Amino acid sequence: MSQPPLHRTSLHAAHQAAGAKLVPFAGWEMPLDYGSILEESRTVRQACGLFDVSHMGRFWFHGPKVAEELDRALGGAIVDQPVGKARYTVLLTEQGTFLDDLLTYRVAEDRFFMVVNASNREQDFAVLRQRIQNSDMEDRTLDGGGILALQGPDSRRQLALLNGGNEDFCPAFLDLAWLQTPEFGELFIARTGYTGEHGYEIFANPEQMTAVWQRLMQAGVAPVGLGARDVLRLEAGMPLYGHEIDPQTHPFEAGLRFAIKGWKTREFVGGEALRAMPEAQRRLIGLTAEKRVPRQGYPLLCNGREVGQVCSGAWSATLDKPIATAYLEQGVEGPLTVSARGREFPVEQVDLPFVPHRSRN
Amino acid sequence: MRPADRSYLESHEWARLDGDVVTVGITDFAVEQLGELVYLDLPDEGRKLDKGEVFGEVESVKAVSDLLAPVAGEVVEVHSSLADELEDLQQDPMEKGWLLKIRVADGQSALAGLLDAAAYEGLVAEEH
Numbered sequence: 001m002s003q004p005p006l007h008r009t010s011l012h013a014a015h016q017a018a019g020a021k022l023v024p025f026a027g028w029e030m031p032l033d034y035g036s037i038l039e040e041s042r043t044v045r046q047a048c049g050l051f052d053v054s055h056m057g058r059f060w061f062h063g064p065k066v067a068e069e070l071d072r073a074l075g076g077a078i079v080d081q082p083v084g085k086a087r088y089t090v091l092l093t094e095q096g097t098f099l100d101d102l103l104t105y106r107v108a109e110d111r112f113f114m115v116v117n118a119s120n121r122e123q124d125f126a127v128l129r130q131r132i133q134n135s136d137m138e139d140r141t142l143d144g145g146g147i148l149a150l151q152g153p154d155s156r157r158q159l160a161l162l163n164g165g166n167e168d169f170c171p172a173f174l175d176l177a178w179l180q181t182p183e184f185g186e187l188f189i190a191r192t193g194y195t196g197e198h199g200y201e202i203f204a205n206p207e208q209m210t211a212v213w214q215r216l217m218q219a220g221v222a223p224v225g226l227g228a229r230d231v232l233r234l235e236a237g238m239p240l241y242g243h244e245i246d247p248q249t250h251p252f253e254a255g256l257r258f259a260i261k262g263w264k265t266r267e268f269v270g271g272e273a274l275r276a277m278p279e280a281q282r283r284l285i286g287l288t289a290e291k292r293v294p295r296q297g298y299p300l301l302c303n304g305r306e307v308g309q310v311c312s313g314a315w316s317a318t319l320d321k322p323i324a325t326a327y328l329e330q331g332v333e334g335p336l337t338v339s340a341r342g343r344e345f346p347v348e349q350v351d352l353p354f355v356p357h358r359s360r361n
Numbered sequence: 362m363r364p365a366d367r368s369y370l371e372s373h374e375w376a377r378l379d380g381d382v383v384t385v386g387i388t389d390f391a392v393e394q395l396g397e398l399v400y401l402d403l404p405d406e407g408r409k410l411d412k413g414e415v416f417g418e419v420e421s422v423k424a425v426s427d428l429l430a431p432v433a434g435e436v437v438e439v440h441s442s443l444a445d446e447l448e449d450l451q452q453d454p455m456e457k458g459w460l461l462k463i464r465v466a467d468g469q470s471a472l473a474g475l476l477d478a479a480a481y482e483g484l485v486a487e488e489h
Binding site: 032033036037038227231291292295296314316322340341343 | 397399400402415423425
């Protein structure tokens with residue numbers, strides 16, 4: 001069976017040189033790790049790391065009515081999104097279930113930038129094209145530019161390296177900024193990320209990609225792969241499409257009410273279904289275990305009865321034990337176990353996130 | 362080249378015969394593919410295994426993998442301390458990280474049909 005060739009980011013050679021284990025992911029060849037998923041995870045929590053996440057879809061929208069159109073097309077309010085701010089929201093079906101989660105960045109009154117999951121990029125674009133009739137939209141994911149995520153408590157100091165050492169520059173959480181740098185020209189940056197740490201995402205154009213990456217590598221910033229990214233986002237209790245959210249789940253059970261701002265009154269695709277929805281029968285919870293990692297699809301049991309299913313599992317580098325998310329039926333009381341390929345082991349229910357967010361610090 | 366004193370499985374276990382006892386482990390290639398190990402499950406002594414039967418699991422940060430018996434026989438020794446010393450398995454799976462010993466009915470024919478070191482080397486080269 002022949003597969004279409006995998007996309008490569010413009011940093012492919014740099015990843016190889018840095019010793020990356022490159023794996024197919026959502027149609028891209030991406031770094032899974034540069035030697036150690038756990039070590040890279042700890043580096044981001046304790047210092048700072050740099051991720052190439054150029055596989056993520058990058059859409060641009062433009063038009064006099066673009067905010068109103070996006071407001072109707074997406075789960076969360078967009079009309080009241082301030083210029084210069086990012087917002088997390090979701091793309092829903094008519095039934096109010098998830099097609100994707102995403103970030104919208106309002107770069108001007110009549111202009112938005114959007115970042116979507118690589119695995120859903122083409123479908124998202126097609127759905128949005130149908131829902132948005134009167135604005136221009138463009139998928140620029142394959143233009144050779146990309147997204148560099150600089151994440152961790154030291155990221156502010158490291159970002160200053162791109163700006164001639166000037167540490168005064170520090171946009172607030174979810175702020176966008178256009179940083180005028182002596183070395184790279186204007187850098188489009190947002191104080192966003194997928195780790196729960198203080199961090200930035202740099203939306204580099206094709207000319208900036210390699211230069212910015214190399215500059216940060218030379219400064220000793222550690223490259224971090226998608227393996228650690230998954231650990232970090234799970235520790236931070238952040239959902240991943242295909243795990244916590246999919247077309248069979250909805251925002252209430254996923255704990256994502258904040259992503260559908262204004263849902264009670266706004267007119268948007270999925271809104272009617274959400275307003276008519278009965279109370280959720282299950283909800284997303286956190287689990288910890290002693291030794292074994294509860295993994296996606298493993299049944300969650302209470303006194304021998306299946307009461308839910310694991311969405312994501314990982315070895316938490318920060319807590320040094322297995323963590324997982326699962327959907328649990330409402331009203332279940334009693335000790336929980338997970339069945340791993342026919343063998344049960346105990347798990348403990350805990351609050352999400354596993355590791356408190358420091359992204360606003 | 363990996364040691365020629367033993368045989369190999371396509372599923373990356375190794376088997377070394379000594380009299381009528383076969384020592385079983387997983388290869389350094391298997392460990393490299395798995396990445397950082399977090400859990401190991403081995404059977405109890407006395408368990409009877411068929412050739413190809415799942416006798417345990419090894420789990421890494423990334424994945425869970427079945428362990429397959431290269432030979433049929435009775436488990437006569439289990440490296441049970443290894444589960445708490447996973448660094449031995451991580452760093453030296455071909456020697457210090459052995460998993461268990463199986464007594465076979467007939468030492469002469471026990472390893473028939475398994476890969477020799479050269480054949481396994483070819484397999485690894487393909488998967489790399």
